Amino acid sequence: MKIMVVGGGGREHAIIKKIKESPLAEVIYALPGNGGIANDAVCVDIGAKDIDGIVKFATENKIDYAIVAPDDPLVLGCVDALNEVGIPCFGPKANAAIIEGSKIFSKNLMKKYGIPTAAYEVFTELDAALEYLKDAPIPTVIKADGLALGKGVVIAMTRDEAIDAVRSMMEDKVFGASGSKIVIEEFLTGPEVSVLSFTDGNVVVPMVSSMDHKRALDNDCGLNTGGMGTIAPNPYYTDDIASVCMEKIFLPTINAMNAEGRTFKGCLYFGLMITPDGPKVIEYNCRFGDPETQVVLPLLDGDLLKIMMACTDGTLADMPVKFLDKSACCVIMASEGYPVKYAKGFPITVDADIEAEVYVAGAKKVGDDMLTDGGRVLGVTAIGDTLADAIDKAYKNVPKVKFDNAFYRHDIGARALKAIK
DSSP states (O other): OEEEEEEOSHHHHHHHHHHTTSTTOSEEEEEEOOTTGGGTSEEOOOOTTOHHHHHHHHHHTTOSEEEEOSHHHHHTTHHHHHHHTTOOEESOOHHHHHHHHOHHHHHHHHHHHTOOBOOEEEESSHHHHHHHHTTSOSSEEEEESSOOTTOOEEEESSHHHHHHHHHHHHTSOTTGGGGSSEEEEEOOOSOEEEEEEEEOSSOEEEOOOBEEOOEEEGGGEEEEOSOSEEEESOTTOOHHHHHHHIIIIIHHHHHHHHHTTOOOOEEEEEEEEEETTEEEEEEEESSOOTTTHHHHGGGBOSOHHHHHHHHHHTOGGGSOOOBOSSEEEEEEEEETTTTTOOOOOOBOEEOTTOOSEEEESSEEEETTEEEEOSSEEEEEEEEESSHHHHHHHHHHHGGGEEOTTEEOOSOTTHHHHHHHO
8 A cells, every 4th residue: 555644743753663564554655754754754845734735646646545643734624635536544624623723612612512621711802811810710721722833822820921821822923823812721730641542433442641741841840842752651540540531531522523513533632631620631632642652652562554544444443452561751852942942954873772763853864864953853762561661761772862952851751650659
């Protein structure tokens, strides 16, 4: 089969490395891919948001199956456009991808169908939002309605921070049109858990749980990022919690989307918080999380491509989905200054004796060299029999990847280890 993967980050590299294991995958194209992905797939210089270009390439090259990985093309209707020319896809259509594309839609969906989440108010006018904040409980959470590269959420610990966040979104338009409407939400407490799931619109199969580390610096300090590292499984996600989530969150969400005429097929990501009142939904994503994918897929014990096709065909109930009884740790290596301002163009070298997977996110090929080309450059992922083993192995291999201005957190998984103890 000819496979096409839309996207060009670490998540896509992890997906491509996993589907390469399938005997069904004869050739894999990545649109646009990156300098690291070029070692595992044929990279084609077509942007992930260039829907017309993607469809043209897919038809001209007789693509048998497409995987649309990032949020932007999903929300823009890439799956719809490919389906129209007869190409089956992994990923939701635009009317289902709205579950991530609009925070207001997802909050209203949860409210309508009784899915546990934080209390919230929606605002379309700056003055009304500022008036509400005069007496709102603090801390509070401010969310831009639309997509904002995973950065459209501000946890405001003071009233001034909340006012600044609202003004920056609605007045200064830091997220463009995405911030023209906002959600102001109750501040919840408890450990966070990410659960990615396969679904064919009827059956939902959760993958192994994971824990993301969003802050740029050690001890959860610094600015929010797209993610500085992950571990799996998440020790806070017990069997009892998983059972509650399936009954009160996962299946009700799939059923709610069906009831709304928005059947969701693909990977539905549940961002959860385990509050004193039980698990609640913080956010939905309409695709694999990044960098959660880099620890979840290495633990998948099976043919990812076949599982994806079962999601598309509606036959997921007949497909065994198993995960290794092991742990994984991914440490993101970023460019100094990320997520604000950073230099690019430094050569990347990887020692031949590295004993970890390297998933490349922001790099480009120039001749025989691979150069840094983004804030988050790559992730180093290791698997171990225990979480401590996986963390130790990941950090032993990080120094084997070298580029100027590299920085990374030194405490990925530390919180999880404390929870185990």
